[in-house]
Amino acid sequence: MKPSFRLAAAVLLLAGAVHAAEPEQLYQTHCASCHGTGRLGAIGPALLPENMGRLRGGAVAKVIAEGRVATQMPAFGQTLAREEIEALTAHIAKPLPVMPVWGAAEITASRVIEREAPPLAKPVFTADPMNLFVVVEIGDHHATILDGDRLEPLTRFPTRFALHGGPKFSPDGRFVYFMSRDGWVEKYDIWSLQKIGEIRAGINARNIALSADGRTIAVANYLPNSLVLLNAADLSLIRTLDAVDATGKTSRVSAVYQARPRNSFVVALKDVPEIWEIPTKGGDFPLRRIKTDEPLDDFFFDPSYAHVFGSAREGSASKVYDLNRGEQIAALTLPGLPHLGSGITFKHEGRPVMATPHLKSGLVSIIATDSWTTVKTVETPGPGFFMRSHENTPFAWTDSMMSKARDTMSILDKRSLQIVRSITPSPGKTAAHVEFDKDGRKVLVSIWEDPGELIVYDAATFAEIKRLPMRKPSGKYNVYNKITFSEGTSH
Ligand code: HEC
Structure with missing residues (x-):
């Protein structure tokens, strides 16, 4: 065999091998250094369907192509072909073939x-x-x-x-x-x-x-x-x-x-x-x-x-x-x-x-x-997700975050069992998760967006007191209410 011919054959062979192993090979080459060789996570999060549950296919492909601003997740839109990104998206959507050992x-x-x-x-x-x-x-x-x-x-x-x-x-x-x-x-x-x-x-x-x-x-x-x-x-x-x-x-x-x-x-x-x-x-x-x-x-x-x-x-x-x-x-x-x-x-x-x-x-x-x-x-x-009250208030607050009315909080009077007020803190933006302060005088509501806010209300008059910028504040937990197992909060 002439050397050039041998080289061409080797290249062909190699290309075939790369093709067969493609998604796993791509993963090991481009992703494993941050997400771990077994997808269990390292400096980047675990890439397993169980863990990424809320992130659907299209959103995953977008993260891979565009990266995440201000994080270590790079954009691969320039380095990888669209088909390669799709192959990787499908690859990380598959459960691991065997239950990983974490003993x-x-x-x-x-x-x-x-x-x-x-x-x-x-x-x-x-x-x-x-x-x-x-x-x-x-x-x-x-x-x-x-x-x-x-x-x-x-x-x-x-x-x-x-x-x-x-x-x-x-x-x-x-x-x-x-x-x-x-x-x-x-x-x-x-x-x-x-x-x-x-x-x-x-x-x-x-x-x-x-x-x-x-x-x-x-x-x-x-x-x-x-x-x-x-x-x-x-x-x-x-x-x-x-x-x-x-x-x-x-x-x-x-x-x-x-x-x-x-x-x-x-x-x-x-x-x-x-x-x-x-x-x-x-x-x-x-x-x-x-x-x-x-x-x-x-x-x-x-x-x-x-x-x-x-x-x-x-x-x-x-x-x-x-x-x-x-x-x-x-x-x-x-x-x-x-x-x-x-x-x-x-x-x-x-x-x-x-x-x-x-x-x-x-x-x-x-x-x-x-x-x-x-x-x-x-x-x-x-439909809603959270509900909160406090010993010192006659009101309980709940959200409708699982619905079109996701921006609206409903206030229930615990005496009459009627909704007595509804509040839309930021129209169009998801309002969810309420927590009272220690004395039950203030109510903190999350605007569940990024960037989002915490909005503080007077628990008695429902007047707005303050807005604090936060990055998707999923929850807030008052030390006293939690350690005393306040009846108004889940534990
Ligand atoms: C230099 C390190 C690094 C490399 C290389 C890297 N990532 Fe990431 N990746 C991260 C970090 C850090 C995050 C978390 C970003 C954040 O805070 O939202 C992340 C997040 C992600 C997410 C979102 C996970 C979630 O649950 O929100 C996906 C999907 C992802 N990476 C896929 C990949 C794929 C596929 C590759 C290879 C093509 C790759 N990443 C390469 C660091 C990396």
């Missing part, structure tokens, strides 16, 4: 402690540490600590990509724990305004809970199918529990909750008909399984935590289980998928009730929790 070794190896929390008798700032808000800004992955009295930010710092599930506070309100979509748990010291450290407890995580004594963090994972227990003090791993039911079937873990009066974690499992309870005292963490007749999700607890109310598949009844007896005690068919996890409680005419928005209908259901019967169904302009 004790991987979790422990990911842990980084930057500093010990300094011994402090009080915070380094003068603001009331009980009336602070932690604002999660998912527009550019930052959090702001906001002084709830002066309505001024104390600091703003970067977080992991795509925080999820609501931060949790230590019982004294000093530390806050964040969790990200990609399974990172970060610990931040509010008193000294510094990050303490982080650990990656999973690859795709749903939420975290902190035990009543503040010593243990539980992490609910979709990927892998596990519940992970961490020491809150230093974020070290205590144990991973494979999420399998009594018959050995594996399941995603939907969520974990702190049942404070019971000193336990209660766990919702997505794919198997069990509720788990794990006592947190004593350090043994024994697992108790409560058998259900179908998988239940999205839990609401009555204030005693003796009862858990969970929704089942769409169209089927929501069920109430007595956690002491481990038995179902009621079933309610509610219209349009209630969002029980956002439920709030209050007293109506002397009776304990809960109120929940619905994800698929413009209604708020008000349910007596002594009989588990619907007291009233109140119409709103459209």
